[in-house]
Amino acid sequence: MFWEKYSYSQIKSKVFEALSKNTNYRTEKILGIPGTFLDTEIFYDDAAFLKDAPFLSTLIANPNHIGVHTFGDEHEDFFSGTHEIEKDLIKICSEEIFEAEPGSYDGYVASGGTEANIEALWIYRNFYTKNYNATLNEIAVVYSADTHYSIPKALDLLNLQGVEIMVDPVSREILIKDFEKKIEEALSKGVKYFIINMNMSTTMFGSVDDIDKITSFLDLLHINYKLHVDGAYGGFIYPFTKSGSSYTFKNRNISSFSIDGHKMLQAPYGTGIFLIRKGYLKYVCTNEAGYVKGKDFTLCGSRSGANAVCVWMILRIHGSAGWRVKMHHLIDRTTFLCEKLNELNIQYFRNPDLNIVTIRANCISDTLAKKYHLVPDNHLRPEWYKIVVMSHVKQGIIDQFLAELKNEELINTK
Numbered sequence: 513m514f515w516e517k518y519s520y521s522q523i524k525s526k527v528f529e530a531l532s533k534n535t536n537y538r539t540e541k542i543l544g545i546p547g548t549f550l551d552t553e554i555f556y557d558d559a560a561f562l563k564d565a566p567f568l569s570t571l572i573a574n575p576n577h578i579g580v581h582t583f584g585d586e587h588e589d590f591f592s593g594t595h596e597i598e599k600d601l602i603k604i605c606s607e608e609i610f611e612a613e614p615g616s617y618d619g620y621v622a623s624g625g626t627e628a629n630i631e632a633l634w635i636y637r638n639f640y641t642k643n644y645n646a647t648l649n650e651i652a653v654v655y656s657a658d659t660h661y662s663i664p665k666a667l668d669l670l671n672l673q674g675v676e677i678m679v680d681p682v683s684r685e686i687l688i689k690d691f692e693k694k695i696e697e698a699l700s701k702g703v704k705y706f707i708i709n710m711n712m713s714t715t716m717f718g719s720v721d722d723i724d725k726i727t728s729f730l731d732l733l734h735i736n737y738k739l740h741v742d743g744a745y746g747g748f749i750y751p752f753t754k755s756g757s758s759y760t761f762k763n764r765n766i767s768s769f770s771i772d773g774h775k776m777l778q779a780p781y782g783t784g785i786f787l788i789r790k791g792y793l794k795y796v797c798t799n800e801a802g803y804v805k806g807k808d809f810t811l812c813g814s815r816s817g818a819n820a821v822c823v824w825m826i827l828r829i830h831g832s833a834g835w836r837v838k839m840h841h842l843i844d845r846t847t848f849l850c851e852k853l854n855e856l857n858i859q860y861f862r863n864p865d866l867n868i869v870t871i872r873a874n875c876i877s878d879t880l881a882k883k884y885h886l887v888p889d890n891h892l893r894p895e896w897y898k899i900v901v902m903s904h905v906k907q908g909i910i911d912q913f914l915a916e917l918k919n920e921e922l923i924n925t926k
Contacts, residue, residue, distance in 0.1 A: 513751070515608045517831025526597070527566035527821055533593025534575050545590060547814075549574050567822050570594065575817030579806050582618045583793050586806040591817055598820035604827055606787050609751050610769060612761035618793050621773075621820040623812050624784035625744025626662035628770030631786050631796070631811050632740040633666045633707055635768070638795040639738065640705040648672060652698050655709040656686050658719060660742060663709055672707075684719035684861055692729055699733075706730070706737040712759045712769075713746025716889050716898055717861050718868030720750065723758050727765045740768045744784065746866060747771025752839040754865040767792065773823040776839070778903060783819045842867045845910065846901040852914045856921055867901040877920055884913050 537549045550572045562569050575591035581599050602619040606612040622628045640646040654675045655663045667674045675698055678690040710721045730737050741759060773783035793809045801808040846867045853860055859872040873894045881897045888894030
């Protein structure tokens with residue numbers, strides 16, 4: 513896992529070089545593109561600071577990254593310069609973070625993990641209907657009860673049936689007996705093809721599904737399945753804090769990943785990333801997009817090139833070594849918090865390789881939870897409150913929270 517760290521001057525140089533290779537709305541005779549630079553009444557293109565602001569300059573230049581630039585030989589050439597930056601970003605994520613073989617993957621910067629998850633299920637649905645003449649009632653999507661709501665949303669959009677698996681209320685692990693039972697029930701009802709969603713950190717708990725237990729059972733029964741990993745939260749931290757993880761492209765059972773830049777990377781919202789093995793994107797080719805050179809294989813269609821540039825800039829300014837250090841600092845701060853919660857006998861769940869701590873609702877008052885903006889699992893009847901130790905969560909804030917929590921405990925014991 514290595515990608516080179518760039519200095520800010522190197523990053524600036526590469527971004528402006530890429531912009532110089534893009535079609536320029538201001539200097540070229542462009543009649544056919546239904547787009548232009550950002551409105552200059554609001555976004556001044558001659559501000560002096562822009563010469564030192566590559567992301568903002570890209571935002572104002574407004575490159576469209578429609579399509580998937582890792583797929584096929586034909587691509588829109590109007591914004592080829594920044595397309596190359598997105599391709600390098602996909603390469604870093606696929607080859608360096610998730611250990612794919614060079615050139616064995618496709619991917620693009622989506623609007624977020626929700627879109628990336630829907631894209632995956634869309635691809636696999638079409639894979640089964642086109643290759644196996646499967647009917648929709650012969651396909652089922654399997655996911656845990658702690659799975660992100662984007663999966664049920666995808667089921668609704670794609671008219672697919674879901675199989676929800678129970679989790680242990682303490683360990684948050686998938687209950688294997690329930691999994692085995694529901695797979696066998698689905699088979700008995702005529703389901704022949706399965707799309708498996710595995711969580712590389714759930715949103716609420718930071719729990720990581722035991723992928724090896726799941727795939728061992730599926731392989732034992734010779735189940736025909738495709739497996740997608742929802743790493744929207746964990747994608748930019750778990751690979752750096754967990755050694756020997758099965759969540760890589762070296763695992764032959766995994767076909768795709770979703771990861772979000774707008775969580776751990778501190779990128780602007782709208783910077784999800786979808787990664788998939790070669791050979792699958794063709795199942796969602798929109799042939800009707802004849803005016804798009806190379807066609808379109810994405811759910812969103814047109815998308816901002818500035819978002820791709822921003823995520824690339826963040827990864828390059830840290831380099832792989834710097835990013836690993838940054839993630840371990842968050843883990844250390846989270847571990848400190850958990851050690852203090854142990855001293856207070858507070859019940860909580862935490863995966864040791866992640867920076868999410870979820871506290872039992874009966875261990876903290878609603879007032880304190882609201883004061884520190886803890887997120888409930890359910891706003892009507894909360895059973896858990898979530899803390900996420902991000903870069904803005906400084907030690908002082910943790911200390912203040914713990915002091916008030918301890919005071920609550922002392923009052924409650926009197």
